[in-house]
Amino acid sequence: MKRLLGALIVLLVLLTGFGIAAHVLIDRSALRQDVIAAVKRQTGRDLEIGHFSVQVFPWPSFAARDVTLSDLPGSDRPPMLRAREVHASLALTPLIWRQLRLEHVVVTGGTLTLRRAVDGTANWNFTPPERDGARATTGSTHRVQAHWKAELGSASIMDTGIDFQDLAARQGGHVTIDRLELDGLPSSSPYLDLQAHHANTPFTLTGHIGPLSVLTGKNPPWAVSLGATLGAESAHRDWVNIDGQINDPRHLQGISGTVRGELAHLNDLSGVFPHADLPAIDGLGGEVGVFDVPALSQGWHAIAAGIGVNHIHLHMASAPGWNGVQARQTSIDGETLSSPLTVTTDLQWRTRIGHVQGQFGTLSQALAAWHTRLGTPLPVAIEMREPGKSGLAATDRHDPDQDATISLRGTLGAHGTQLALDGHAQGFAIRGATLTNAALKATLGADGTKNVQLRDLSLSSQEVSLTGTAGFALTRNPDIHAVLEVAHLDMDALSGLWRHASPPAAVIPDARSAPDAAPGVAGVVASAVKPMAGTQQAPTTAANPDVSPASRSLVEMLRGRNGDIRLHIGTLRFNGQDYSDLLAHAVLRQGHLTLDPLSGHGAGGALSGVIDYDASQEPAVLSFRFAPFLLPATLAEMQAGLPLLLRGPLEAVGELHAQGGDRAALLASASGHLGLSMVGGNIDGRLLGQLIGHDAQVVLGHGDVGLRCLGVHMQIDRGKANLDTIGMQAGPVAATGSGTIDLATQELALNLTPRIGFGSAGASTPVSVGGTLGAPMARQAAGQDGRFEVTLGGAAPDPCGPALNAAREGLGGDAPPEARHHSRASDFLHALGILH
Known part of the structure; x- marks a missing residue:
């Protein structure tokens, strides 16, 4: 026991003495110069170190303060790296091969500035200078400078800001590193564990990347396996995993692999990429196999346009609306390049919901069409069904569709599109009306992406039977042409299309509010x-009907547009009466609208009219002639902004x-x-x-x-x-x-x-x-x-005879029904309020 205690005391004395001796004998200045020279030799950059200290016991290590690493050689920009404190341990074994391997490097309070110039030169690419065999001399004494190699084994970075500016891609930003752990840096698969934040958005990144030799000019393929999260731990966090390879890591180009993730809101990424201009997609998740991804510096739009996909399984809770149509519960699936690309979604427009299932060729065909902007034709087969079949509930009890199905089949292409449209429904609701036993057929064609034609159009139901053709241009000012033949049209059955849902409510003040009012005749x-x-009876007032003017004036809608529409109706049922051979021809030329003729036959004789509205001049000029013409009273009142007093022809x-x-x-x-x-x-x-x-x-x-x-x-x-x-x-x-x-x-x-x-x-x-x-x-x-x-x-x-004759200006018309002979007793009871 005494021998063991003595041996321990001797060992302690020897170690202490060795530490003191090393501290006295080691030339700290020479060691600092060796480190600076090694960095210069391997990176071409100037390393500056403020305070520098070395410690041998219990393990060789050093500490430095106020450390800077210069920017590109010849640049007048501030240093690329600044660090308040740097601590590191020195591995002993690599010293045998003249390697300064630093382990457990801890950098605190640093600032890293990453810049890429317009010509593509980036300051994170290090170029070693050419070796000239120079030797350092001091006076007449020569000392051979040993060429030491410096490398990092592991490192920790705390409280460090990264400023990024890419002038070539016009991108930039700032990220604060809360903690970054790096391990196995000399190996071919370094490990990293990052916790950082941008503004108030925290995120993490963990996994393996490729070798760091890319920083010294080499560009080997990188195998990557990374996992990222977005958001605080206390809240729902978005996550993304990437497993694959980067063929050109220096330019972040040629990415291939698999991306998996779940994002509550795609816009959450704007907290890290504020200028990405991402669409408002909610509940995005799934898995995508990608290859040949363009350089990330080109922006999201370029990536989306050039990305290759070998399999896809995506789901979205909701996507941005288009012209009032909202997509919900969308899924996109393609197992392999030769598998069909299937899309299912629920489309909602106002109160109507439809379940859509579609196939867009194979995944390979869809990619080719995407990359060529439909230069490569894409076969499609789309079917939309009414809510009952998809398990959804109609949101409007007044507009239920019954067994409604619409399908589109054919090909889409930038140079030619042919789609067969086929639809049917036992009951199809349109506003306040319903088409019973409706069937719709048409051929949709396009010679490009702007001009669309509807051929062999056919719509049949109990209420209407229509055939014809139509064409229009998908431009800012569409040019519309149509020839429509209507065999029969029952407007009484479809009155909800043009009739106001409910008459405006009248406001009747109390009789005491106007004591000076004279009694009315009923009084x-x-x-x-x-x-x-x-x-004493009160005067009455009526609230103005809720008829709002159009957001755009008629002049703005007509100017710069062209159109030619011909409509012929064989028989029309309106307000219990039949009309026949109705013809309307509307021509629009650069804002000049003419409806001539407006003609037909009714029970009272021929109907005719002409309307001319020239909005191509200032001010616009309107003229019309009716001799005579029939129109729904409700429609006329609504267009004129009048109270809804009348209902009928x-x-x-x-x-x-x-x-x-x-x-x-x-x-x-x-x-x-x-x-x-x-x-x-x-x-x-x-x-x-x-x-x-x-x-x-x-x-x-x-x-x-x-x-x-x-x-x-x-x-x-x-x-x-x-x-x-x-x-x-x-x-x-x-x-x-x-x-x-x-x-x-x-x-x-x-x-x-x-x-x-x-x-x-x-x-x-x-x-x-x-x-x-x-x-x-x-x-x-x-x-x-x-x-x-x-x-x-x-x-x-x-009063009917003289009033009708004056209103018709001598033209013929329907005679009023015979005057009803009232029961005097019942009229008295009605007046007394006993009968209703």
């Missing part, structure tokens, strides 16, 4: 048949001229004469009650009222309409009168004589209507003597 009748009722006769690029300008400048008439159809009882007096709703109610006739004729001058004839009858209410309307402001100044009849009895009184079309104010009108007059009883003349 007089109510007083006569029901003495308990009060006589509106007949227009007359000629108008106006100037302007929008609706307001056209209405303010309108001049001409116009007659509007309707036989049959419906009128909104609530709005009608507001026009002739709120108390009229006692007998009219608040819903639609059957309209026997309506005739209005007007002379228009600079936006002021002088209504020389007004006549109508709806249910028990009839009215005649005249007045004026400001078309631009919709201000009213009407003098009406409404009459409510009960069998052979009735009551009438003059009414003055002010306000606007959206908010009319009806008041009982006083005579010249200032007195209010009420006429009770007596038969009244039928």
